Amino acid sequence: MTDADVPSPDEPAEPTPRNPLIEALIASSYGVTDDPLSGSNPGVRVPVENLYDLLAHLRSEPSLAFNCLLSHTAVDRPADGTIELLYVLQSLSTGQRLLVTCPVNRDNASAPTVCGLWPIAEWQEREVFDLFGVTYEKHPDLRRVFLDDDWRGYPLRKDYQDDFMLTPDEPKQ
Amino acid sequence: MTAPIRTLDDRIRPSDTPDSPLDTQEYFINMGPQHPATHGVLRLMLKLDGETIREVIPVLGYIHRGIEKMGEAMTYRQFVHLTDRIDYLSALVNNWVVARGVEVATGTETNDRIEYIRTIFAEIERIQSHMLWWGVLGMDLGAFTPFLYGFRDRETLTDIFEETIGCRLTMNYIQPGGVMHDLHPNFVKRTKAALAYSKSKLHEYEELLSGNVILQERTRDVGILSAEDAVALGVTGPPLRASGVAYDLRKVEPYGVYDRVDFRTAVGSVGDCWDRYWVRVEEMRQSIHIVEQLIDNIPEGKTMLMKPAKKIVIPEGVYYNQMETARGILGMVLVSDGTSDKPYRIHLRSPNFNNLWALDAMSRGGRLGDLVANVSSLDLVVPDIDR
Amino acid sequence: MSAAIVLLTLAERAAASLEVGIWGTAAWLAVAIVAAIGSMSLLGMALVLIERKVAARFQSRLGPMRVGPHGLFQTVADSIKLLIKEDIIPEQADRILFFLAPTFSLIATLLALVIVPVSPTLHLVDLNIGVVFFAAVSGFGVLGILLGGWSSNNKWSLLGAMRAGAQFISYELSLTLCLIVAVLFAGSLQLSEVVASQADGWWIWRGHVVTIVAFVVFIIASTAELNRPPFDLPEAESELTGGFHTEFSGLRFAFFFLAEFINMFVASALAATLFLGGWMPFQVGGWDTFNSVMAIIPGPIWFAGKVAVIIFISMWVRWTFPRLRVDQLMRLEWKFLLPIGIANVLIAAVIILSGLYFFPVGN
């Protein structure tokens, strides 16, 4: 349900949205902003409160039909104190692609699971949990996927330290 | 609020009401990490009821090398050689994904010669990957001879790589801004000979395995994956096309010079092992057809447009690009902070990791032998799953 | 092989007569046992080498090439390796059964081997119920595999053993029905008489389609009995990592291995004896000149040639086909081979009663 004809009052003036899809999303009620950093792909940023609703909308709206969650990953940004969750959505019927970025608090990283929308998210979210420590609410099977169950820490966080990590300048023993 | 963090022990519990008319007991059995049919170190926890499969729980991490973390400490050019080692049977396409990601992000235009060379090599690699898969499928189904035939015929194609690149498997050939070496003077001749050889062997494959009644019995209506399930489970590549979704990036989002060649996308209609088998065999034929169209028309030009020793700094942003490997869509998320010549974060959307989880949906209710056929028909490369 | 059988025969005669005294008999028996073991291992090793070489050629390889000229002594080296390997018994295994299982397997093979008629003189034991004996003893071999799978305390092994049980019991039926066809034609259960009855021509072409069908079904069923591809479900290395012998190593594994290959020889020898005339030369009733030319070639060579052809076909099939699934295997037996076998026995009976086969003699 894109409410393109009902402009939100608190909508900041976007400098030339690149894509009618993004325009429509920004105009909708999910608090979506355009992601200027998403390269050649259309990308949006969404607060975590509206994440599930937005993704559900993207999945179910027939004109969008993002029926394939190609990839779900995260980017650790310690400077901002956030971990950005990144959803790469692809529609196999329209061929459109959309990058959805959602920053979550780094210290208490948690997001709603989207397993119900795309079953593959179950394992992609497990990977993000394993490597970034983002916990997913109502996830059916939240456990580590690559590392051992008793592994400490989340290796892809920028501040991760381990006994056997190498520094690039020092040849390993 | 947050879901409880679980362990593998929580996961392996017999179901309360076994779905069987007889008074049977379910049991768990470890298939792998050292098992002949799992091609490496894939571990599957199987919940079995007799020979019938109730659930397949993949357990990963036996070859997790943290390539994404290692990539954060390497320059873009250095990172390319690590991608050889994820899906080693599609090493060149993996290289290409990184190369194109960097080229798109820095706005570098490549010339036709580079794109021709890349496309030809990618297709030759697809053929050799499928040949190896064909042999391995034969071995998994109990026929050892196809295994050796597949490996034997693949040699003629890896010889092409060795002549031009110097390596046979992990090649580090396609680089940001071009390719590492120009073509060897014998390349065209050797490739044509190898393609003619492969064609004759494909006919033999048909006779030896495709038409065989036992193979047909083992693959038809086994491991059916419907189109809806395949899309929802993020399955890509030949398994997705075998389910009837003709989604091939080479057609839908052409890269390289795929938009200049004529080829057909092989698709299935049911999504069983037979369709997956046939789609791959047909892809070998189509790939030969693609290379045949390109091999005589390679234009002249430089093969490396960026100075190898020069730093590559990418403007800040999140870049995503994807390509069709022999196993599915390989995507790369490249995050740059705009200052360093190293990626801030690099994520590889590996086709095998996403295809693997369809195994449970395919195999439930089947026999142990069907599971082996399913694993084989997905053509999993375990280092690509674990990265 | 044949020399060893002669020795064994002599030892048996000596033991029976006891004329050389108790120590002499014991010495003879020791020689006979060594000869038996030696001949069995030699036969097994030769078959393994042949299998590897033939398989290699099917797969455009060379096969073993390192030990001896063209790898002639490869299996000898392998046997020595297996003999001196550590004998691993899993901690949780049932030790007694684990020890018995490979022994049972080998004993069953040994028992079946003694009734094989190589030539009129080289016939170790000519039981008057030879065919029944074979059927009984080949059933005994399953016990070794079942025990092996059970005693290993390994789920893969158990799965393999259960598959073996189901498979062998099923295919035993077809095998026995084919034996019955041969017995009906020959009119005797004694193997020497079965061979003698084919003096005017082998049953495979004297008995119309019936014996051909029986022969083919016999080959299929015996391949399943021998647990060779495409019916190698009990071991199925790509499914069960080795099946019933997953946990066996060293000498115990060698026993299973040896038993499997000698069984192949025994089954081929039986097929040659029952349907291809055993050591009988190729004879056509009434064509005396032709028959006398054929008779110049000695019996053991005829026998060896026939066995070699059957073993070759078995290898050819093994290195070409994929494996069946377990339910398909059962379907093949109960829905195809068994009905065909029963119908075949009935038709055979009708043919024999009406004397419709070629060159009926003495009936």
Place this chain on the structure above:
Amino acid sequence: MNVFGSGPGIERRVNVANNDVDVIVAPRGSSRPPGIISWFRSVAIAIRSLLTGMRVTAGYLFGRDKVVTQQYPENRETLEMNERFRGRLKLTHDDNGYMNCNGCKFCEIACPNQSIIIKDRRNPVNDKSELDQFIWRLDTCTFCNACIQVCPHDALEWGQDFEGAVYDRRLLVYTLNSYAGPQARLIERAIKKDEQPEELKATIEPRSRYGTGVPLAGDELPGVPALGGEDKEST
């Protein structure tokens, strides 16, 4: 039972993601019509498919010259690697036997695995930086060709030697250069311009293959004596 056969696929045109795509659909065969004749036919097709497969394998058994196996250690003399084959890393030398490397460390920077460790020194004669030790770690090298690609002096190349297996992993870390001293180009220029060529040549010092002070390069390990300085094997 189906009527089998893996014939050619069915060609069709479908619309995927707003593109018209030519597809070729996998053949499914047709299910067997009821009746005993079709049953026999399907059995005949099945048997024929098995015999076709057996013909293929028999073709290899009886066909001549189908063996592709090479007898490797025996064919060492005739074995030729491709010219671009990536064997062991080598330093190139000019016609007089002087190396082309000047220790500029481009390769060390380009190496993704820190497999190259370069120690340089300052030449007292011409006061230029030059190579002291070029230490290559074969054990961590991935043969990615990056060092050769970036080398500005073409001082590195791949050897054709692929038999790198050793029993002691310390043997895998060694010094590539046999001497420490100025680059070939500098010696040549010194000779041409007559700028103390003999003094320059006199600064050349031999470098042993092992025992270089780099961890693992032939050093003493607990309970294991150090390797000697001489070559343990040919390059």
